[in-house]
Amino acid sequence: MKRSWIILVGGLLLAVLAYGGVFAWRESQRLTAHQKSAPELAWLKSEFQIPDQEFERIQSLHFAYAAACAERCRQIDAKNAELRGLLATSDTVTPAIEQAIQDAAQLRAGCHADMLRHFYEVRQSMPPEQGKRYFEWVTARTFGSEHQGMMFSSPSADSSVAHEHHAR
């Protein structure tokens, strides 16, 4: 009976080893991808099957966009701070408050347009089919009906929190 148990338990141990081995190997592959500077971009490359050359261009576009967007976000933060200051010292909607609201809205619209422009540029840097798929996917996520994006966001929302991503 002892030999039977050795065979039965040995088989189970082999199964556990095979399970753990395969899982650890796949996890190590994933972790290698994560160690890259921007794992989100690594995911984008993999998901939309972007060739290396095009990916380099997309990376450049992405970092340039992020830098420009950070600057615009800084301006929005400053405008929101100005608006909060005006609201604190006024009992009614003054021309200055109206102007600050319009300026903030204009900045947000500019940010929105930049984002869309970036999506088009990324799309054009991808193989056509993948570019089309990317554009449909990203616009659905950012301009879709469920999106609580900048067009619908409350002016009183704390944009400094919203713009933290640029600090990463």
Add this chain to the structure above:
Amino acid sequence: MDKPSDQSADAALNRTLRSWKVETPFPPRFNEQVWKRVAAAEAAIAETSPWKAARLWLEQLTLKPVFAATYAIALVVLGIAGGAWHAQLSDEQEARSMSTRYVQMVDPYQMPRH
């Protein structure tokens, strides 16, 4: 092939066995005792618990090399499939997370509010 000497030895043995006469009489009720023993042995086998029977069956089965090899291969394949399936689930979860993070990177208004 038996050697000639083996064949002659067998023939001698056969002759001796044929000439052997059992002089000792059987004990009283010998036949009855034999049948009683047979019945008792059969009853003992029938009374064996299912667990014991299963153990015996398993023991006999595992000692067969074909079974041991098939069992080991099947479990290794199952282990590989299980590990790959778990990793696949993990990859899918990771892909969902990365897609969300990408959108958050390009759309500042999708950053989670604290």
